[in-house]
Amino acid sequence: MWAILKKEVKSYFLSPIGYVFIGLFLAMCSVFFYLDVVNYGSMQFENMFYSSATVLTFIVPILTMRMFAEERKVGTEQLLMTSPRSITSIVLGKFLAAVFIIVITEICTLAYLAILFMFGTPQIKTVLVTLLGFLMLSMAYISFGMFASSITENQIIAGVVTIGFFIITWFLPNFSELLTPLSLINMFDKFPSGLIALEELVTYITFSVFFILLTIITLQRKKSVK
């Protein structure tokens, strides 16, 4: 798993993908930092994450769409799948590499926090809870993006399916209140209030595990169907 994790992280930064992802996210963060924090003269760093989280909908596919689709298209999938590594460790390696990029991104956002510290004392606990929630939401999103990438050899299709799915879950509550528990992004709103929302955490983790398993099963099945 570590070998794959290491190589995938390296690949993110050998290609522009890692920089594009982090750069885009931080650019949007800057906008939201100004609109949601500075504009109100607020000390609440976490406020910008309400808006920043929605950005994930559009940029997570940048990280995930190539994961398996590209390997399949180029044929390097054969190198990976015929190595003594298990499918589980391959999937986890790729998953954690993408999660690692999110962690790096979160660390970068601490720069905004540092700015706030120059003018006052923001609530560290709330900040940490927000970052935790953001990480969990990202993991759930990445697990779905990875699954989408495992079902096709076309990166674009994988990307579009992923964005489509995120948008649908985003707007589910608009159709019926009952569907709110399925809307990953709306669940996130609890975290910036400083609340460790257990129910939401469990949902994110369950969702991630489910799609990681689904990816493993898909790849396993491809061996016998292909």
Place this chain on the structure above:
Amino acid sequence: MIEVKNVTKKYGSFTAVDNISFNIKEGEIVGLLGPNGAGKSTTMNMLTGFIEPNEGQIIIDGYDMLKKPKKAKKQIGYMPEGVPLYNDLTVKEFINYMADLKMVPKKEKKEKVQKIIEQTNLKDVQNKLIRNISRGYKQRVSMAGALVGSPKILILDEPTVGLDPKQITEIRALIKSFGKDHTIILSSHILSEVSQICEKVIIINKGKIVAVDTPNNLEEKVKEGNVLQITVEDKEGKIEEVSKNIKGIKEIKLIKTNSDNTKEYTITSDKETDLRKELFEKYSKENITIFELKKAESTLEDAFMKLIENKDEEGKKNVGNTKKRS
């Protein structure tokens, strides 16, 4: 080393590989031969564990590929068709990554990777990005990737496709040198290649094994008679008449007339009779000057074509033989 038992692979209703069985012993270099679409790549993909057969068993060095994939895969170095590589890595990074994937211990990694780079002659390009190196180098990088982790078995899918003649010779020499301490299976549709490198040939067609034998035996098998090629100067034009009086000649056929007025013929006789001496003596008596006289070798090409054409009748019989042999 490799045992394939009654393996079948179906894609939907299409049977790509149909109940094949063969054995490969340690140290053998075996060629998998067949026209495009015969099932070569499918067979190799099953041997390497990339896809699973619908039926049958594949045992690699005592480990069942389905039950103990990790151990079985460790014994195999695979060079897939079309040499897929990670273009954004350098040659050295790629080989290092393959070493990591194949669980080469950290302590030995550096030394082993360096050794393989030397073995495959990649020293000059080791720090170049893979996307920037030539096809010939890519082929060698792919081969280096297969060699990493000292696998006992090398499986090479069409290792020389797309190379220029010089590169082909180099790659062949490389494969031969690996044959000393590896069991090798390579697939090809170039017959001369297989007869040069391999000790044993498995011919498959339409998913079935047509023959398993040494290249020489295969050539021998399909030979129907002794064929001589002869170039003569025959001013009086009586060669055909003279030939009628020589016992043993089954057929004499004019191939072409050369610009210097010599003529080329092929002369067919029974398998056992060698006419060369007799022809030489009789023709010279009749004022026919022999410029050239040689045995026409029936090639693996002939064997291949014949075996594939006769598949329906002969194929079944040969598969039967194969089973007995293993």
